[in-house]
Amino acid sequence: EVQLVESGGGFVQPGGSLRVSCEASGFTFNTYEMNWVRQAPGKGLEWIAYISAGGSTMYYADSVRGRFTISRDNARKSLHLQMNSLRVDDTAVYYCAREGGEGTTNFYDYWGQGRLVTVSS
Amino acid sequence: EIVLTQSPVSLTLSPGERATLSCRASQIVGTSLAWYQQKPGQAPRLLIYDVSHRATGVPARFSGSGSGADFTLAISSLEPEDFAVYYCQQRSLWPGSFGGGTTVEIK
Numbered sequence: 001e002v003q004l005v006e007s008g009g010g011f012v013q014p015g016g017s018l019r020v021s022c023e024a025s026g027f028t029f030n031t032y033e034m035n036w037v038r039q040a041p042g043k044g045l046e047w048i049a050y051i052s053a054g055g056s057t058m059y060y061a062d063s064v065r066g067r068f069t070i071s072r073d074n075a076r077k078s079l080h081l082q083m084n085s086l087r088v089d090d091t092a093v094y095y096c097a098r099e100g101g102e103g104t105t106n107f108y109d110y111w112g113q114g115r116l117v118t119v120s121s
Numbered sequence: 122e123i124v125l126t127q128s129p130v131s132l133t134l135s136p137g138e139r140a141t142l143s144c145r146a147s148q149i150v151g152t153s154l155a156w157y158q159q160k161p162g163q164a165p166r167l168l169i170y171d172v173s174h175r176a177t178g179v180p181a182r183f184s185g186s187g188s189g190a191d192f193t194l195a196i197s198s199l200e201p202e203d204f205a206v207y208y209c210q211q212r213s214l215w216p217g218s219f220g221g222g223t224t225v226e227i228k
Contacts, residue, residue: 037165044208044219044220044221044222045157045165045208045210045219046219047216047217047218047219050216059215059216061216095164095165102176102177104155104167104170104171104174104176105153105170105171105212106153106212106217107155107167107170107210107212108157108165108167108210109167109170109176109177111164111165111166112164113163113164114164
């Protein structure tokens with residue numbers, strides 16, 4: 001069974017740092033591209049970061065570029081999002097999402113359960 | 122950037138009724154269009170990809186259609202578990218974008 005289990009996140013003051021992680025199981029992690037998607041309270045979905053299967057290519061949304069870093073450890077089947085210089089408007093639930101599995105082209109076929117990140121003074 | 126506009130914003134229906142949700146793109150996206158379902162406190166779930174292909178385990182009452190820039194998600198007969206928020210997503214133009222969502226509420 002494919003599972004993505006997230007950990008980390010929490011509460012931080014503006015300007016602080018947090019890390020969210022995503023542990024994968026039930027599939028060959030190192031053959032899948034992965035993403036982070038966030039959702040502010042009561043709002044819609046926003047893609048924020050992508051990493052290639054091998055970990056050599058990363059892309060970011062303009063809203064987080066230069067502050068967030070996506071990474072992966074294929075040996076440990078884990079995905080990470082390091083968030084620095086956090087702002088109040090980064091407050092959201094953060095989801096990891098697998099891309100393109102089970103023939104779904106390049107859509108997100110499995111998602112983690114989400115972790116809440118709250119940035120407030 | 123491709124903007125996806127979903128309509129209506131909310132839809133109030135009774136179990137057993139048919140639901141029809143719309144997603145309109147600001148430019149042509151071809152077949153690179155998906156639909157997700159999200160229930161309160163849960164992660165989104167992929168329902169439909171490439172316009173009309175149901176994801177694994179998705180009931181046949183869910184169907185997707187459309188072409189170019191106009192797409193529809195239909196739920197033929199609403200079950201109690203179908204009341205949720207539905208998002209469309211395009212991946213035609215990197216990195217993709219999501220619509221604002223349609224809430225399907227119980228009457």
